[in-house]
Amino acid sequence: MYPSPHYQELDRKKLISVIQKFPLGMLVTVYDNKPLITHIPFIYNTETKTLVAHIDKNNPQYNTLQEGTEATVIFKGPDCYISPSIYESKDQLPTWNYIAVHITGKIHLINDAEIAKNSMIAMTKFLEGSEQRFVLQKDNPKMDRFVNYIQTFEIEITKWEGKFKLSQDKSKADQENTRSALKAKTERSLSEFINSIYRN
Template sequence: MYTPRAFALDDLPELQQLIQHTRLAQLVTFGEPGLQASHLPLLLNPDEGPNGTLYGHLAKANRQWRDLQNGSEALVIFAGAEAYISPAFYPAKAEHGKVVPTWNYIAVHAYGKAEVFTDAERLLALVTALTDRHEGSRAQPWKVSDAPADYIDGMLKAIVGFALPIDRLIGTRKLSQNRSQADINGVREGLAASIDVRDQTLARFIPQGASE
């Protein structure tokens, strides 16, 4: 991922926090069929290994798990908040007009080689943890144990789990840091005033500062 120094995010706890706040990741591998990608919910154990370890599962019918089994390095993309930045947000537009559109975004790329597993007990623990994470905020959370045991046993036979220790992490937080403070303030205010919730979300990541 191209990451100019001004936008680089190197703090491990912050990188891990962004990973944990991303509900759906993209797993990319290269193998005999070429490039493959899957969209997956993942769990991060931040204390396992130097950068943490990711856990997830693929359908057994999804041949991408064979790339992992064969030792292919995997890229896992965690795409965070993002928004289009209009030149109209910049006070500099009125001053000299030398402005162009851009896109601001937050993203983390994790790299590593995974171990795959099909052990039913380990898979059950994984899908239970994933379910509990995403059901936890509901008034009446659904639990894996709510389904018939023989049905769950059959579902577990149809998936392959993986554990991916993170070897490298690259983070980008592009929030107009290369602009003047007045332009940064204009970007934050422009996004915050948008009717698009995605713009409003990114606005909250842009720190406030004194206008120039």
């Protein structure tokens, strides 16, 4: 990740919060000098300090997940276009603000079916949030079948990279205006976009 000093985020708690709020990561590995990318949810295990996920064994990327293989996971937070019209200071140029976290680490395969089931239960519990409208039970008969078609794995994190491009090089007033724009545009544009995708 391009390390512009203005935008580097080193606060580990903030980086973890991005992963927890936006858990759908982009898993990146390499095969035959070509990148393979899969979008899958991850959970951050606060005890082992690892990322945990599972992948369909029919996915070609599965074959790149060998014990000790290096992988990168990209988590993308909110982003939006910033118009110079919102700045109080003059002579500014358009830009794009965003929040992103890149995690690099080593793959460790989890081949124990019971541990794999527990990881699925933990992920479901986390993703269900505080309401917990659905509880995945370990004795669910579908689990016994499903666990044979997935590969559960964890990533031992060796490198954290956070880039929070939030106009930190601007005045306090301009930073506040861009924060408001990021919040407003993210909420409005996502709602409108989702509606457009479902529209016939």
